[in-house]
């Protein structure tokens with residue numbers, strides 16, 4: 001099987017460096033994928049922070065409607081990341097982004113990502129992003145936008161999106177009644193031109209809603225008096 005990335009990774013519990021390899025995941029990897037997901041959920045303090053995928057949803061992704069990349073420390077699967085070609089229904093994130101109907105097939109989702117607790121702190125989610133986005137051209141379709149949802153206060157995940165130049169376009173309820181940011185990146189126009197900027201505290205959802213309604217998008221973090229704020233800009237129309 002083709003190795004997509006090689007390096008080393010630190011197991012934080014054992015204080016030990018181990019060889020790291022990244023590979024595409026396939027149907028036969030499903031038990032290992034679900035074991036990682038279970039271990040990650042068991043460790044979550046706030047269980048609403050992650051929307052776990054069902055076996056059917058993993059099968060849907062692995063059976064041609066997306067792709068997954070896994071990270072291995074020696075022979076153990078320790079983390080993974082998924083891309084999904086979404087079905088076009090009323091829940092499609094393209095509507096939150098403000099896309100026209102004919103643009104919806106051009107949207108690919110960054111789905112779940114997970115890293116076993118002992119291997120956190122290595123920016124593995126971000127490294128998996130680089131590798132999986134390099135695999136994107138291998139999927140059938142002509143993808144112009146990459147979109148995803150992120151739970152508010154999930155700082156590593158927000159950092160991961162901002163590092164990829166994705167930005168927040170909406171804060172809305174998804175998966176029943178869970179608050180989620182909707183993030184996007186226009187792969188053909190990855191740089192935003194803007195004139196005005198503003199900031200909102202990470203937990204000040206009212207101000208964030210106001211800024212988003214006024215046409216601002218969230219592009220980064222900034223630290224103010226020891227607290228994270230989200231930095232917003234108002235893109236100029238191009």
Ligand SMILES: CC(C)(COP(=O)(O)OP(=O)(O)OC[C@H]1O[C@@H](n2cnc3c(N)ncnc32)[C@H](O)[C@@H]1OP(=O)(O)O)[C@@H](O)C(=O)NCCC(=O)NCCS
Nearest residue numbers: 050112113114115119120121122123124125126155156157
């Ligand atoms: C989200 C997740 C995949 C990130 O794992 P990771 O790549 O190992 O992340 P790291 O621990 O290396 O942290 C990445 C960055 O976030 C920061 N960070 C992590 N946890 C943080 C916290 N609680 N508060 C503030 N910053 C935090 C790190 O300092 C690091 O910042 P840096 O890049 O500026 O150094 C992992 O935490 C996870 O599996 N969480 C549960 C599942 C989940 O929420 N998945 C995402 C939604 S699908």
